[in-house]
Amino acid sequence: MTSLPTVLIVDDEPRSIESLERILEDCFDIKSATSVEKAEEILEREWVQVILCDQRMPQVSGVEFLKSVRERWPEVVRMIISGYTDAEDIIRSINEAGIYQYVMKPWQPESLILTLKNAVHLFDLQRQNELLAVELKMSSERAESVIETRRRELKQHYQRDDGIVRDSDSPMNEVCDRISRIAPYDVSVLITGESGTGKELVARALHYNSLRWDKPFVVENCAAMPSELLESELFGHKRGAFTGAVEDHIGLFERADGGTVFLDEIGEVSPAFQVKLLRVLQEGEIRPVGRRQTRKVDIRVLAATNKDLESEVRAGRFREDLYYRLSTVSIHIPPLRDRRIDVPIISRMLLEKAQKQLGKRVRGLSDEAITCLTAYHWPGNVRELQNELQQALVMAPEDREIGADLLSPRILRAAPGDEGEEIDFIGALDGTLRERVESVEARIIRETLIRNRWNKSRAAKELGLSRVGLRSKLERYGLEKVEALDAEARRKIAS
Structure with a gap:
């Protein structure tokens, strides 16, 4: 009270x-x-x-x-x-x-x-005013201390394992080795890869393993705003330079002076902006919108794209001189489907992170769930995997294991050994018509059984089959062996 x-x-x-x-x-x-x-x-x-x-x-x-x-x-x-x-x-x-x-x-x-x-x-x-006055006296030193501590923690994190979660035999090992070789040298780096593969994570690893690690690291998504606003955001502007410019604005390039600027989705910028960006890279100076004077900046530029910039250059949509300025060295990140060995460890890391964010605890992922996640081809890469685990966590009971029945149907339809084909693309299946139909049928039955936790009565009812008819199909498609393996895994977990 x-x-x-x-x-x-x-x-x-x-x-x-x-x-x-x-x-x-x-x-x-x-x-x-x-x-x-x-x-x-x-x-x-x-x-x-x-x-x-x-x-x-x-x-x-x-x-x-x-x-x-x-x-x-x-x-x-x-x-x-x-x-x-x-x-x-x-x-x-x-x-x-x-x-x-x-x-x-x-x-x-x-x-x-x-x-x-x-x-x-x-x-x-x-x-309150007295407390704020005392706090303000201490805030400057405290803020500097907090920032310095945080930067050192980040540096240690990215130096220890590049900040990139992967299996010991992962194809990402080659990428991480390339990061460690490139990071100390003050050169521009172009990071390529599909959306959601972790290009910003690679950029952070490059920054915190460089000589600029104790200076700012700023990120700008070039596809998120039109060129006029992007120019103002990066270069800054003078008060009154355009409608809505009610005060002077310091751009990200100037704020990051001495540090690193990461330009994501660089392939989306307009030809006019490409010219202005080229000047920054060549001359090391910026000109805020509405000002005549230029300002010197000392920054390292890292850029990323999911486009083939060489093709964009040939098509005349991206300046060749800017391309070569950005890609002194390049790093390509393989998609998640090409490094499925990493899916289990990434899934557990993302689930742990989601539990902290949502304030909900579960007992991890079941073996069957891991098998299904590994089999899926992940067109949205790590970002799609993160979203899938978050929705599974939301639907899961407290302090219970997340089973495969909580995963999305599209993931359950991906059979082990798939090389990335969607079940909807039936034309991609090989064999006779009967063999293709049976392949589709086997996947549908397996998905239904998983969602019903291998309860044959409920699965048969959903599929419109009798228990005898379902058992016959399980034998024909070898799904009884899959059920036996899943049951054994559940017994081990329970014990």
């Missing part, structure tokens, strides 16, 4: 105190004192936010008392209550004692309660 704010009433008339207490006790924690001495004792032991003090008291006036309070407890909000309306007296009280409010008698209960609530709010604001 939240405690009420504390208000100290100081008045030599007990009946006046009682009257105020009846009005205020529902909204405030009331402390009272009939003399200055008792009031000071309360202030020394209690956390008081507001003092409501009568002006006319014997020996010491309210203003004189609040002047001493201002010196000893300056954070307490001070208020005077009086039946006298002398303007000079009011002004002197405000100036000498720092009075927040001068409450005149007779007072209205609702008005007095509102005034005291405002005073409590002022007290809270003063405390």
Whole structure:
């Protein structure tokens, strides 16, 4: 239960105190004192936010008392209550004692309660301001320390294993070896590969293994905005350079001075922007939009694309000189279907990451789920795998294993040993018409059984078959062996 704010009433008339207490006790924690001495004792032991003090008291006036309070407890909000309306007296009280409010008698209960609530709010604001002032004194050094620590952690991470999760026999080993050879040299690198293969991850590995590791690493998706906005985002602009430019803007190239800029989807930029980008690479200088003067920048440019830029150059859609500037060295990332050996370890890593993001825990992936994930050809690569695992995690019961029944039908249709053909492309299947039909039928039966956790009765009902008919097809297609292997895997996990 939240405690009420504390208000100290100081008045030599007990009946006046009682009257105020009846009005205020529902909204405030009331402390009272009939003399200055008792009031000071309360202030020394209690956390008081507001003092409501009568002006006319014997020996010491309210203003004189609040002047001493201002010196000893300056954070307490001070208020005077009086039946006298002398303007000079009011002004002197405000100036000498720092009075927040001068409450005149007779007072209205609702008005007095509102005034005291405002005073409590002022007290809270003063405390927050003090904390912020202290925080600001420490923020600069603390921010520098946090940034430096984070950069060192990233450097250690990318130096240890390039930040790229893979199997010990993965085809990515060759890519990672190439990264380690290229990273120390201050040259432009063109990273190619299909969407979702992890081109930004490779760019980060290059940066954090370079001599620029302690400087900024900034990313810009060149396909995400038109050329005019992209130019402003990268080069900056002057206030009033175009509609909406209400203030000067420092571009990413200037912010990353001394560090690395990663330009993703570089194949999507317009011919006009290609010319401006070429100048940055050749001269090492930028010109913000709306300015005549150029500015020198020291940056390393890494670029990525899922297009064949050599074909784009031949077609006249990409400048040849810019292509050679960007691709001093090139790195190609193989698609996930060409390194299926990595699917199990990547899947477990992505699932662990998803559990932290969504705040939900499960007991990992079943062997059957791993088999299905490995068999699928992943046209969307690691990004598609990440989305699949997230949706499976959302649908999975808490503290249970994610089984193959939670995977999407398109993944269940991919039989082990597939070389990437979609089941919908029946024309890609080999053999006679009967053999092709049977291949499709076997996949449909297997998918249905997996979704129904190998419950033959439910699967037969869904497929419109009898149990005898389903068993016959299981024998014909060798699916009983698959079921036996899956059952053995489940028994091992259970034990």
